[in-house]
Amino acid sequence: MSGIHPFRVLRAKPLWITNGVITGLLALLFTVFYVGANIDPVDHMKKLPVGLVNADNGAGAGGKQVNLGVQITESIKKSTASGDEIDWKVMGEKKVKEELGEGKLYGALVVPAGFTASTFALTGTATTGTPARPTLTVLTNQSAGSLGSSLARSATTRAAESASLQVGKELAARTGQAKLPAAARVLLADPAAVTVEDGHPLAPRSGLGLTAFYYALVLVVCGMLSANVISGQVDHALGYTHNDMGPLRRHRPLIRATRVQTLAIGSTLMVGLSLLMGTLVAVGAVGIMGMAASHLPLLWLYSVCAIAVSGIGALALLAAFGTPGMLVVTLVFIGMAVPTAGATTPIEALPGFYRFLAEFEPLRQITGGVRSILYYDAQADAGLGRGWVMMAAGLAAAALFGFGVTGWYDRRGLHRIPAEARPEKTAALA
Known part of the structure; x- marks a missing residue:
């Protein structure tokens, strides 16, 4: 037996240095990996895949066939408002359901059938359709991840609201000096209602x-x-x-x-x-x-x-x-x-x-x-x-x-x- 008290090992510098380096490195690495990855997901977001669907079949107005859905999807696709944060993928309704059901999309924005007719009906210039406030549908996909779905929902909602305002400007140009009630003018300025639906519902206890x-x-x-x-x-x-x-x-x-x-x-x-x-x-x-x-x-x-x-x-x-x-x-x-x-x-x-x-x-x-x-x-x-x-x-x-x-x-x-x-x-x- 050496006769040395066990606690004397605490005086050994290598014991402190070796363990200090290892534990300190672990603390630093875990901080970098966990906090660094999640500290600002919006700023680092790049090409989040989101579907863009035009199911609108257009309507006749002023002697011409107009499809506001085409205008909206093309405008969103070309818009630089979201930079390269969102990768807008133009596709049909069937395809968007398939990709939501495979987790390939975090969400989607859908221009439903009859959107143009419902929009022009508000001005009284449509040749068909009954007056009803048009809607733009935001589809979420929580199964692809709650944060990703939330980011996609935020981006698609902003795009839908912007599209509604753009349509409102076109309606204002069409109505010109027509005398409309104040409430109608307010509605025409932002005509589309934005609804949110679950694009791929999950079973309970998921x-x-x-x-x-x-x-x-x-x-x-x-x-x-x-x-x-x-x-x-x-x-x-x-x-x-x-x-x-x-x-x-x-x-x-x-x-x-x-x-x-x-x-x-x-x-x-x-x-x-x-x-x-x-x-x-x-x-x-x-x-x-x-x-x-x-x-x-x-x-x-x-x-x-x-x-x-x-x-x-x-x-x-x-x-x-x-x-x-x-x-x-x-x-x-x-x-x-x-x-x-x-x-x-x-x-x-x-x-x-x-x-x-x-x-x-x-x-x-x-x-x-x-x-x-x-x-x-x-x-x-x-x-x-x-x-x-x-x-x-x-x-x-x-x-x-x-x-x-x-x-x-x-x-x-x-x-x-x-x-x-x-x-x-x-x-x-x-």
């Missing part, structure tokens, strides 16, 4: 479009945390580490294993336990908590695969980096992943660096697949296809990286117990 994100987050966290548990338990089973259970410490006889073999054992265990975890996640979310979900067999299979891939990826990082690996895992699967998942803040409203991360961050890919299963009838084009492809690519990358690095360690003789510390070496020296 968390306002956030259950897919939280469910996917659970899958990633299960994979990440179970990798840490499995890594430690495999090391204990092989006799490389102690296992402390409260006041008890257990140590098994050493079973020599290469780093590649150790990673293979952990990965096999992860695949088997993913069946259990995926089942319990689905049962807990749907069976116990009552989350709205369809395609339950597919949801279960996707859950199992997502946990397995996340877990094997985490195991590969732990095997490659050792003790610091858990910090790397935390940054990759949580720190960089949550802000770039596209569930809270849309990808189109993130700064460029975060958009780059979103292309390969696992949580975004997994969230897209879960969202497709829960909200979009498991359509491949709605994110499920990309989810499967990116999970397969992630598994391949994790296997190549993990087994490649550990194989290199083994070939270089970088064993987990250095030769000079092995029992037989010590005995030989004695």
Whole structure:
């Protein structure tokens, strides 16, 4: 025994410096990733996809056929008022419903049928139709993300109100000096009523479009945390580490294993336990908590695969980096992943660096697949296809990286117990 009091280690500068650097870096990185990504989504918004539909069939006025819907959609499309914040996509009613139902649009602005006739009827110059205040319809899509839907709703409402004022100017020009009641003139100045409708209604107990994100987050966290548990338990089973259970410490006889073999054992265990975890996640979310979900067999299979891939990826990082690996895992699967998942803040409203991360961050890919299963009838084009492809690519990358690095360690003789510390070496020296 050294006779040195344990608390004297607090005098060691390296202990403070090393831990200070690591914890300080973590605090800074998490602040940058979480706060930086969400601090000003409106300012960073670029090309948020929003549908623009003209269902108006026009009307005769003054001996000419006029279609105000065409004028409105062309004006909005060419307008520079929103800069490049909104990507207006002109399409038909059927197409807009399809893309809202696939999560490809955050909202839409619809000029309904009869808009021109209803508008000119207010002036008494229309040849057909009955006087009725025209409407412009704003469609929302909460399933694509509540913040994204809110941003789209705000932009489309502004566009609709601006279009109404522009139509009002045209009506004023048409009526000229005609004597109209004051109330009628006020109405003609801003003739269109703006109505808001849900373009893709969600089932009850869908968390306002956030259950897919939280469910996917659970899958990633299960994979990440179970990798840490499995890594430690495999090391204990092989006799490389102690296992402390409260006041008890257990140590098994050493079973020599290469780093590649150790990673293979952990990965096999992860695949088997993913069946259990995926089942319990689905049962807990749907069976116990009552989350709205369809395609339950597919949801279960996707859950199992997502946990397995996340877990094997985490195991590969732990095997490659050792003790610091858990910090790397935390940054990759949580720190960089949550802000770039596209569930809270849309990808189109993130700064460029975060958009780059979103292309390969696992949580975004997994969230897209879960969202497709829960909200979009498991359509491949709605994110499920990309989810499967990116999970397969992630598994391949994790296997190549993990087994490649550990194989290199083994070939270089970088064993987990250095030769000079092995029992037989010590005995030989004695």
